[in-house]
Amino acid sequence: MPHEYELDVVHADAFTDVPYGGNPATVILGADKLSRDTMHKISTEFNVRETVFVSDSDVADYRFRYMTPDREINFSGHATVAAFHALLSEGVAETTNQITMFTLETNTGVFEVEAVRDERSQVYEIQITHQPPQFLTTYDPKDYANALGLTLADIMAPKPVQTVSTGTPHLMIPVSTYRSLERIRPDWNALEEMRRDSDYVSIQVFSRDTREETSDAHARHFAPGLGVPEDPVSGSAAGGMASYMVRYGMMDSSNPVTSIVIEQGDFLGRPGKIYVEIRGNEDKIEQVKVSGKAVTVLRGKLYI
Incomplete structure (x- = not known):
């Protein structure tokens, strides 16, 4: 049976420059003609955490739609x-300078994206401007300590357990040590029950205790409600997490811009790094930028 047309497919690992590290995603280019139902079938066929469909936009340079095998989500970093x-890398987007600006339409609005080219390696770092942070509901730390298999002493008091959103709401849970991150044993039923009555979509647990001296925090991300028990590296949560760190004095914000390096993915054997820039201070955060690199591990054709 002949196919109607074919599309370019790229499978890449994000927030790393090493294959099989970071967080994988499948990219479908030229997806303008695809219906939502077809997108869902394709994402189920590939069965990766997120498949992103790239098309033209009337209000921006590109429109992205994000699918998990279970559902469409509004944004994925x-x-x-x-x-x-x-x-x-496929030569679809043109760049003329070391820094090229793009606009991106998603279900949560229009974002500014910068592609910054390293002159030596010619590798691009992708920098996404998030929405200014919203600091939302706070929760009882004891409930979450129990659901994560930790003790109340593991939670970094008096910092709040709080939902923070820079476009997508995530619950921020600071813990005292890297060892606390190691000891997490989630009670998935308890976590999902609490999420149903909450204002967040997933949970970011983090510590200032890191594997590398040049990093500022180590994180783990849990999203069972999205069909992803643990996500290797979450870009959408990194913006809220870095904002939380500045807001509650976990980083020195005396300079106009605070740079924060986040480690993640080591507990899943997929280490990655996210770079966040916060403009402002603990009293007022004006801008949040999240950036990282990616590496191609597969390219091919999708037949429709």
Whole structure:
């Protein structure tokens, strides 16, 4: 049976420059003709955490739609990095300078994205401007300590357990040590029951205790409600997490811009790094930028 047409597919690992590290995403280029139902079938066929569909936009340079095998989600940081990596590496997006600006339409609004080219390696770092942070509901730390298999002493008091959103709401849970992160044993039923009555979509647990001296925090991300028990590296949560760190004095914000390096993925054997820039201070955060690199591990054709 003949196919109607074919599309370019790139599978890339985001927030890393090493294959099989970071967070994987499948990118479908030229997806303008695809229906939502077809997108869902394709994402189920590939069965990766996120498949991102790239098409033209009337209000921006590109429109991205993000699918998990279970549902459509409004935004994915690592899939956005992977998709812009694919657009650039496949020669679809044109760049004229070391820094090229793009606009991106998603279900949560229009974002500004910068592609910054390293002159030595010619590798692009993708930088996404998030929405200014919203600091939302606070929760009882004891409930979450129990659901994560930790003790109340593991939670970094008096910092709040709080939902923070820079576009997508995530619950921020600071813990005292890297060892606390190691000891997490989630009670998935308890976590999902609490999420149903909450204002967040997933949970970011983090510590200032890191594996590398040049990093500022180590994180783990849990999203069972999205069908992803643990996500290797979450870009959408990194913006809220870095904002939380500045807001509650976990970082020195005396300079106009605070740079924060986040490690993640080591507990899943997929280490990655996210770079966040916060403009402002603990009293007022004006701008949040999240950036990372990606590497192609597969390219091919999708037949429709």
